[in-house]
Amino acid sequence: xxxxxxxxxxxxxxxxxxxxxxxxxxxxxxxxxxxxxxxxxxxxxxxxxxxxxxxxxxxxxxxxxxxxxxxxxxxxxxxxxxxxxxxxxxxxxxxxxxxxxxxxxxxxxxxxxxxxxxxxxxxxxxxxxxxxxxxxxxxxxxxxxxxxxxxxxxxxxxxxxxxxxxxxxxxxxxxxxxxxxxxxxxxxxxxxxxxxxxxxxxxxxxxxxxxxxxxxxxxxxxxxxxxxxxxxxxxxxxxxxxxxxxxxxxxxxxxxxxxxxxxxxxxxxxxxxxxxxxxxxxxxxxxxxxxxxxxxxxxxxxxxxxxxxxxxxxxxxxxxxxxxxxxxxxxxxxxxxxxxxxxxxxxxxxxxxxxxxxxxxxxxxxxxxxxxxxxxxxxxxxxxxxxxxxxxxxxxxxxxxxxxxxxxxxxxxxxxxxxxxxxxxxxxxxxxxxxxxxxxxxxxxxxxxxxxxxxxxxxxxxxxxxxxxxxxxxxxxxxxxxxxxxxxxxxxxxxxxxxxxxxxxxxxxxxxxxxxxxxxxxxxxxxxxxxxxxxxxxxxxxxxxxxxxxxxxxxxxxxxxxxxxxxxxxxxxxxxxxxxxxxxxxxxxxxxxxxxxxxxxxxxxxxxxxxxxxxxxxxxxxxxxxxxxxxxxxxxxxxxxxxxxxxxxxxxxxxxxxxxxxxxxxxxxxxxxxxxxxxxxxxxxxxxxxxxxxxxxxxxxxxxxxxxxxxxxxxxxxxxxxxxxxxxxxxxxxxxxxxxxxxxxxxxxxxxxxxxxxxxxxxx
Ligand code: GLN
Ligand code: ZN
Numbered sequence: 049x050x051x052x053x054x055x056x057x058x059x060x061x062x063x064x065x066x067x068x069x070x071x072x073x074x075x076x077x078x079x080x081x082x083x084x085x086x087x088x089x090x091x092x093x094x095x096x097x098x099x100x101x102x103x104x105x106x107x108x109x110x111x112x113x114x115x116x117x118x119x120x121x122x123x124x125x126x127x128x129x130x131x132x133x134x135x136x137x138x139x140x141x142x143x144x145x146x147x148x149x150x151x152x153x154x155x156x157x158x159x160x161x162x163x164x165x166x167x168x169x170x171x172x173x174x175x176x177x178x179x180x181x182x183x184x185x186x187x188x189x190x191x192x193x194x195x196x197x198x199x200x201x202x203x204x205x206x207x208x209x210x211x212x213x214x215x216x217x218x219x220x221x222x223x224x225x226x227x228x229x230x231x232x233x234x235x236x237x238x239x240x241x242x243x244x245x246x247x248x249x250x251x252x253x254x255x256x257x258x259x260x261x262x263x264x265x266x267x268x269x270x271x272x273x274x275x276x277x278x279x280x281x282x283x284x285x286x287x288x289x290x291x292x293x294x295x296x297x298x299x300x301x302x303x304x305x306x307x308x309x310x311x312x313x314x315x316x317x318x319x320x321x322x323x324x325x326x327x328x329x330x331x332x333x334x335x336x337x338x339x340x341x342x343x344x345x346x347x348x349x350x351x352x353x354x355x356x357x358x359x360x361x362x363x364x365x366x367x368x369x370x371x372x373x374x375x376x377x378x379x380x381x382x383x384x385x386x387x388x389x390x391x392x393x394x395x396x397x398x399x400x401x402x403x404x405x406x407x408x409x410x411x412x413x414x415x416x417x418x419x420x421x422x423x424x425x426x427x428x429x430x431x432x433x434x435x436x437x438x439x440x441x442x443x444x445x446x447x448x449x450x451x452x453x454x455x456x457x458x459x460x461x462x463x464x465x466x467x468x469x470x471x472x473x474x475x476x477x478x479x480x481x482x483x484x485x486x487x488x489x490x491x492x493x494x495x496x497x498x499x500x501x502x503x504x505x506x507x508x509x510x511x512x513x514x515x516x517x518x519x520x521x522x523x524x525x526x527x528x529x530x531x532x533x534x535x536x537x538x539x540x541x542x543x544x545x546x547x548x549x550x551x552x553x554x555x556x557x558x559x560x561x562x563x564x565x566x567x568x569x570x571x572x573x574x575x576x577x578x579x580x581x582x583x584x585x586x587x588x589x590x591x592x593x594x595x596x597x598x599x600x601x602x603x604x605x606x607x608x609x610x611x612x613x614x615x616x617x618x619x620x621x622x623x624x625x626x627x628x629x630x631x632x633x634x635x636x637x638x639x640x641x642x643x644x645x646x647x648x649x650x651x652x653x654x655x656x657x658x659x660x661x662x663x664x665x666x667x668x669x670x671x672x673x674x675x676x677x678x679x680x681x682x683x684x685x686x687x688x689x690x691x692x693x694x695x696x697x698x699x700x701x702x703x704x705x706x707x708x709x710x711x712x713x714x715x716x717x718x719x720x721x722x723x724x725x726x727x728x729x730x731x732x733x734x735x736x737x738x739x740x741x742x743x744x745x746x747x748x749x750x751x752x753x754x755x756x757x758x759x760x761x762x763x764x765x766x767x768x769x770x771x772x773x774x775x776x777x778x779x780x781x782x783x784x785x786x787x788x789x790x791x792x793x794x795x796x797x798x799x800x801x802x803x804x805x806x807x808x809x810x811x812x
Contacts, residue, residue, distance in 0.1 A: 049369060049414075049418050050360070050364055050369070050371040050372065050373055050414045050417045050418055051104045051105060051369075051371075051372045051373070051414060052102060052103050052104050052105075052372070052373050052374075052410050052411040052413070052414035052415075053103060053104060053105035053106075053107075053207060053339065053372055053373075053374050053410075054098055054103050054105075054106065054107050054374065054375060054379065054407055054410065055107060055110075055209065055258065055260075055293055055295070055315065055341075055345070055374055055375055055377060055378045055379070056107045056110035056209055056377075056378030056379060056380055057094045057097070057098055057107060057110055057378075057379050057380075057403055057407075058094075058379055058380050058382065058383070058384050058403050058567065058568065059090065059094075059110060059111045059112060059380070059568070060384065060566060060567075060568050060574055061090050061093075061384065062384040062385045062388055062564065063564070064566055064574055065086055065089075065090060066086065066087070066090060066572070067572040067573075067574055069082070069083050069086035069087075070083070070113070070114070070144075070571070070572045071572050073144075074144065074148075080140060083140070087111060087113070088198065090111065091108075091111050091195060091198065091199070092198075092202060094111075095199055095202065095204050095206075096202075097385075097404055097407070098407045099204065101404060101405075101407035101408040101410075101411055102407070102408060102410075102411025102412070102414075102415065103407050103410065103411055104205070104411075104414075105205060105206070105207045105256065105372075106199065106204050106205065106206045106207065107206070107207060107208075107209045107258065107378075108192070108195045108196050108199050108206045108207070108208045108209065109192050109195065109208045109209040109210060110209055110378060110380065111195065113140065113143055113144070114143065114144065114147040114148075114175070114571045114572075115147065115173075115174050115175050115570065115571065116174070116211070117167075117174035117175055117176075117177065117211065117216070117219060118143060118146060118147055118162075118174070118175040119143075119189065119191060119192075120177070120210070120211050120216055121146070121175070121177045122138050122142070122143055122146075122188060122189035122191075123187065123188065123189040123191070123192065123241075123245070124185045124186070124187070124188070124216075124238065124241050125138075125184070125185055125186040125187070125188035125189075126177050126178070126179065126183065126185065126220070127142065127146065127188070128146070128162070128178045128223070130159040130160075131145050131146050131150075131159055137188070138188055138189060145159065145161075146161065146162050146175065147161060147162065147175055147571055148161050148571070149161030161175075162175045162176055162177075162178060163175070163176040163178075163221070164176065164570055166663060168262060168296045168667060169296060169663075169664075169665075169666065169667050170296070170346065170381050171381075171567075171569055171575065171577075171618075171619065172380060172381060172567075172568060172569065172570065173569060173570035174219065174570075176219065176220060176221050177216065177219060177220030177221070178220065178221060178223045179217075179220050179221065179222050179223065179226075179231055179234060180222070180223055180224045180226070181222065181224070181225075181226050181229040183234055183237065184237065185234075185237055185238050185240075185241045186241075187241060187244050187245070192208060192210070192245070192249075193248055193249075193252065196208055196249065196252050196254060197252065200252070200253070206254070207254075207255075207256045207257065207258050207291070208249055208254060208257050208258070209257075209258040209260065209293075209378075210242075210245065210257065210258070210259055210260070211259075211260050212259040212260055212261035212279075212292070213235060213238050213239055213242055213279050214235070214261060214263060214272065214275060214276060214279060215260060215261050215262055215263045216238070217231055217232060217234060217235060217238065218263045218272070230271075232271060232272065232275055235275055235278070235279060239279060239282050239283065242283055243282075243283065243285070243286060246283070246286035246288045247286060249288055250286060250287055250288050254288065255288070255289055256288070256289045256290075256291060256312075256313075257288050257289070257290055257291070258291045258293050258315075259290055259291065259292050259293065259311070260293045260295075261276075261292050261293065261294060261306075262293070262294055262295050262296055262377075264276075264292075264294045264299055264302045264305070264306050265294055265295070265296055265297035265298060265299060265300075265302070265317070265321075265667060265668075266297075266667055266668070267668055267669055267670075268302065273302065273305055276305055276306075276309060277305070277309065280292075280309045280310050280311055281310055284310045284311075289312040289313070290311035290312050290313070291311070291312065291313035291314070291315060291337065291339060291372075292306060292309060292311050292313070292314050292315065293315040293339070294306060294314070294315060294316055294317065295315070295316075295317040295320070295341060295345075295376055295377035295378075296317060296320060296377060296667060297317065297320050297321055297667050297668065298316075298317070298320065298321030298323065298324050299316065299321075299324060300668070303324065303327065303328065303331055304331055307328065307331040307332045307333070307336075308331075308333065311336075312335075312336060312337060313336055313337030313338065313339060313372070314328075314332065314336060314337070314338060314339065315339035315340075315341060315372075315374060316328060316338075316339070316340065316341060317341040317376040317377060318340050318341055318342055318359065318376065319341060319342070319343070319344040319345075319346075319376035320376060322359075325340070325359055325363070326362070326363075329363070329366055329367075336370065337370050337371075337372055338363065338367055338370060338371060338372070339372035339373070339374050340359065340360065340363060340371070340372070340373060340374065341374050341375055341376035341377065342356040342359065342360060342373060342374070342375075342376070342410070342413055343356070343374075343375045343376065343401075343406045343409045343410050343413070344375070344376050344406075344624070345375040345376045345377040345378055345379050345380075345381055345382055345406065346376065346377060346381045346382070347382070347621055347622070347624060348382065348383065348400050348401065348402060348565065348579055348621045349399060349400065349401065349623075349624050350398075350399055350400060350401040350405070350409070350432065350435055351401065351406070351409045351413075351432070352432065352436050353409065353412065353413065353416070353428060353429055353432035353433075354429055354432060354433055354436075356413055357413060357416050357417075357429070360373060360413050360414075360416065360417055361416075361417055364417040371417070372414075373410050373411075373413045373414040374410060375406055375407075375410055379403035379406055379407070380567075380568065381567055382402050382403040382406060382567065383402040383403065383562065383564065383565035383566060383567055383576075384402055384403050384404060384564070384566070385402050385403065385404040385405075385564070386400050386401060386402040386404065386405050387404070388563070388564040389562050389563060389564060389565070391563060392560075392562065392563075393560075395438070395442075395444070396444075396560050396581060398435055398438070399435060399438075399439055399581070400579075402565065412424075412425065412428050416428075416429065439625070440625075442582075444581075444582055445581060445582035445583065445625075446582070446583060447557075447558075447582065447583035447585065449585070450558075450583035450584065450585050450634055450637075451583060453637060454630070454633055454634060454637065457633070457637070457685065461685055461688060461689075462681050462684035462685040462688050463684065463688055464684075464687070464688050464690075464692065464696075464716060465691065465692050466692045468716065468718065468741055468742050469741075470692060471692040471693075471695075471718060472718060472742075472743070474692045474693045475652075475692070475693055475694075475695045475718065478652060478693045479537075479605055479652060479653070479695065481536050481537070481605070482536065482805075482809060483775065483776060483808075483809050483812055484766070484775070484778060484779065484780050484805045484808045484809055485536040485537060485779050485780070485805075486534075486535045486536045486537070486779070486780045486781065486801060486802055486805045487535060487536060487537035487538075487539070487607065487721075487745065487779060487780075487781050488530075488535065488539055488781060488782055488785075488786060488798070489539075489655075489699055489721060489751075489781060489782060489783075489784050489785045489786070490539050490541075490542050490607075490609045490655065490657070490699070490785045491539075491541060491542040491545070491785035491786055491787035492526045492529075492539070492541035492542070492543070492786050492787065492791075492794065493786060493787060493788075493789050493790055493791050493794055494542075494543070494787045494788070495791070498518075498522055498543045501515060501518040501519070502515075502544070502546060519543050519544045519594070520597060522541060522543035523540045523541060523543065523594065523597060523598050523601070524601060525541075526538075526539070526540060526541035526543070526598075527540070527598060527601045527602050529791075529795060530602075530604075530798075531602060531604065533795070533798050533799060533802050534802045535604075535798065535802060536604065536605070537604070537605045537606075537607050537653055538598070538602055538604050538605065538606050538607065539598075539606070539607050539609060540594055540595055540597075540598035540606065540609070542609060542785070542787065544594060548611045548615070548657060548659075549577075549578065549611055549615065549616055549619045549620060550576075550578055551611075552590060552610070552611050552616060552639075553578035553616065553620065554578075555586070555587075555588075555590040556584055556585065556586055556587075556590075556635075556638055557582070557583075557584065557585045557586070557587055558580060558581065558582040558583055558584035558585065558634070559578045559579065559580055559581070559584070559620070560578070560579045560581050561576075561578055561579070562576065562579070564576075565577070565579075575619075577619060577620050577621050578620045578621070579620065579621040580617070580620050580621065580622050580623050580631055581623065582623075583634060584631065584634040584635055584638055585634070585637075585638055586638035586639075586641050586642065589641075589642060589645045590642055591608065591609065591610065591642060591646070592642070592645050592646055592649050595608045595609070595646060595649065595651055596649045596650070596651075599649075599650060599651060605652055605653055606651060606653075607651075607653040607654065607655050607697065608643075608646040608651040608653065608654040608655065609654075609655050609657070610639055610642055610643065610646075610654065610655065610656045610657065611639075611656070611657050612639070612656040612657055612658040612661070612682075612683055612686060612698065613632045613633070613635035613636040613639055613682040613683065613685075613686050614632055614658055614660060614661050614664055614679045614682055614683060615657060615658050615659050615660040615661065616635045616639075617631050617632050617635060617664075618660035618663065618664045619660055628678075629678040629682075632678060632679065632682040633678070633681075633682055633685060635682070635686075636682040636683070636685040636686040637685065637686075639656070639686045640685060640686045640687075640688075640689045641689075643656070643686065643687060643689055643690060643696075644689040644690060647689075647690045647691065647694050651694075652693070652694060652695060653694070653695045653697060654687075654690070654694065654695070654696055654697065655696075655697035655698065655699060655721075656683065656686060656687055656696065656697070656698050656717070657698065657699045658683060658698050658699070658700055658715075659699065659700060659701045661679060661683075661700055661703075661712075662700060662703035662704065662705070662708060663703075664679060665708070672707075676708060676710075676711040677711075679711070680711045680714045680715050683698070683715045683717075684714075684715060684716060687715075687716075687717065695718045695719065696717050696718050696719075697717060697718065697719040697720070697721065697745075698715060698717040698719075698720050698721075699720070699721045699722070699784075700712075700720065700721075700722050700723070701722075701723050701783075701784055702723040702726070702783075703722070703723070703731075704731075705722070705731055705734040705735065706733075706734040709734045709735065709737075709738040709740065710738065712740070713738060713740055713741065713742070716742070717742060718742055718743060719742065719743040719744070719745060719779060720742065720743070720744055720745070721744075721745035721746075721747065721779065721781050722744070722745070722746055722747060722783075723747045723783040723784055724746040724747045724748075724765075724769075724783065725746075725747045725748055725749050725750045725765060725783050726750055726783075728765070728768070729746055729765055729768040729769050729772070731746070732744070732746055732768075732769055732772040732773060733772065735772065735773060736772035736773060740773075742777070743777045743778070743779060744769075744773055744777060744778060744779065745778070745779030745780065745781040746765075746766075746769050746773075746778070747781060747782055747783030747784065748762040748765050748766060748780060748781070748782065748783075748801060748804065749761075749762060749782050749783060749797055749801065750783055751782050751783050751784045751785070751786055751788070751789060752783075752788075754789065754790065754793045755793075756793050756796040756797045756800065757797060757800065758800055759800040759801075759803045759804045759807065762780075762800060762801055762804035763804045763807050763808060766778070766780060766804060766808050767808075770808075775808075775812060780801060780804060780805040780808070781801075782797070782798075782801065
């Protein structure tokens with residue numbers, strides 16, 4: 049019998065109950081008992097949902113307050129000094145303090161939160177463990193064992209899930225004076241903790257544990273590879289069966305290593321890396337379980353069951369009982385339950401599967417090899433075939449016009465008419481800006497009045513005319529303030545935008561939206577990505593009227609504001625039937641029309657945001673160049689429909705530019721604004737070393753905090769910039785958009801910023 053299991057289920061709840069409960073707890077509206085009750089309720093429900101779907105072995109340990117990596121840090125006692133409780137024993141309060149920081153005015157003084165960063169190439173963010181060279185580990189948190197007991201009490205057969213020792217260490221950072229110390233040296237100290245955990249699980253009657261080691265799909269340094277064998281040899285003693293789980297890519301050169309670790313099973317991701325099969329069969333020792341990740345845990349599409357069954361059937365004939373069937377990775381990255389989407393178009397809904405439905409798909413695949421003649425199996429396969437056929441032929445997806453336009457794209461379409469040097473000369477004449485021109489990144493404070501107006505409009509309580517009036521008055525307000533402050537290139541403030549991707553997606557053909565398709569981004573924050581389901585096109589202009597209105601209010605230059613094709617793609621659920629590259633290029637053409645229309649409306653500066661450009665880099669270095677090529681080309685295709693006189697800006701948030709600077713330069717934006725203030729302008733090093741030729745606006749203040757930096761501080765930062773980049777190519781701007789800020793601090797900071805630019809001009 050092939051076994052169906054799940055690597056993890058979303059923890060947020062179908063109505064984002066976890067988010068709501070955590071936020072209520074933080075506000076003091078819910079006590080700890082109440083919060084814990086919500087957690088228990090969610091776990092019980094999620095186990096039942098998975099069991100009802102036909103999953104044989106249920107995950108425990110996938111639930112977490114705030115973040116799962118954080119839970120491991122508590123488990124191991126990896127609690128930075130500044131959060132260490134006097135009693136020695138961490139509490140929920142300790143956990144949330146590590147996640148969110150503690151403000152300075154409380155009893156115990158302030159403590160900044162742990163750093164947060166992207167979980168591999170997903171849009172989930174985890175809290176980075178902080179190690180010190182003298183780091184000690186001690187079992188300090190009972191949550192996993194409590195939850196195992198809880199599941200057992202409910203009569204479930206479970207498989208606890210832990211992050212493996214090497215992945216855990218890899219994800220962490222050394223702090224303090226760690227010169228010359230290698231965090232891998234902490235391994236010997238950490239391993240006994242795993243021994244203790246496994247021992248406890250054995251005592252609880254657990255048979256299998258899942259150990260996540262997704263770093264096995266990365267380019268690993270040799271000493272890390274070597275450490276794998278050492279670590280798992282030493283963990284061999286515990287009489288607990290171990291399944292090593294890998295996901296988000298192929299094992300490639302680590303395949304032999306992973307297959308031969310002294311454990312009882314291996315999970316591989318055949319959605320991301322189908323080529324691992326059947327190679328793996330020849331490499332896997334004959335006693336081991338092989339878990340095949342067949343159902344995509346990272347996207348929203350129904351699985352092509354017949355295609356998956358071709359692999360599963362073959363694997364079953366070779367492995368028999370040793371075959372397990374699973375989603376590709378934890379379902380943490382999928383929305384919870386498609387059944388919630390009552391309002392969704394029936395045909396589109398028929399193409400989708402969320403976490404709950406994905407569990408049923410996994411179970412069905414196992415069933416299909418165990419009982420191929422069961423009527424449910426036949427029915428499900430027939431249905432899957434029909435869905436695949438309807439999608440493959442649907443005119444809602446396949447648009448000959450869009451495809452023809454893409455096919456007709458010429459190399460010159462992604463090329464500005466003249467080289468930068470000529471363009472900038474023309475732009476300087478047309479724009480007549482002072483040296484060190486000042487601008488902002490696009491958004492101004494999204495006040496509650498703005499949000500309320502938008503909500504009322506969406507609910508039909510505010511007429512389109514009244515809504516337009518409300519937004520116009522916001523734009524007027526933003527323009528007045530910017531004129532008063534003396535900024536050089538103005539923005540309209542983005543009041544009408546809920547989100548920089550969704551706003552455009554809603555106006556493009558080929559996107560669909562769910563009402564409850566939330567996935568956790570970090571902590572209590574969830575996002576509801578739009579879904580690309582078909583060929584993408586722009587039925588009509590999206591931003592032109594707003595920007596035209598804004599420009600009509602001022603004699604200064606008004607900057608048009610768009611989200612770029614790569615970012616649109618990275619922050620959406622993409623199609624699986626065409627490549628990401630094709631989708632990016634379709635988006636590029638749709639946005640290109642908007643760029644051209646803005647120019648025709650008299651807009652002289654157009655910013656195309658590419659916040660997700662750097663974060664789209666594949667996990668494996670060998671795949672970088674291909675990605676960078678199409679990402680760069682998509683941006684250029686989007687930006688190159690305009691005259692030389694029109695100035696194209698792009699913007700990127702906190703990024704490491706060293707390894708991608710060549711591609712940043714190849715994007716050929718006339719101006720790039722970047723987030724640099726927290727790096728003390730260090731990030732400009734990459735631009736300097738590469739002799740980046742175009743203009744740069746290095747952010748002079750951090751927009752994540754309400755703190756108002758003074759003029760001297762910004763002048764000092766810009767002086768550092770001048771040492772790296774010629775003054776005539778520098779702009780002065782904040783790090784990013786100001787939508788999360790309030791007006792008072794925004795105005796105060798911008799007054800100082802304009803003063804800083806004026807001072808710098810005097811120094812020229
Ligand atoms: N134009 C956007 C804004 O100002 C850019 C946001 C971003 O880069 N994340 O809000
Ligand atoms: Zn930004």
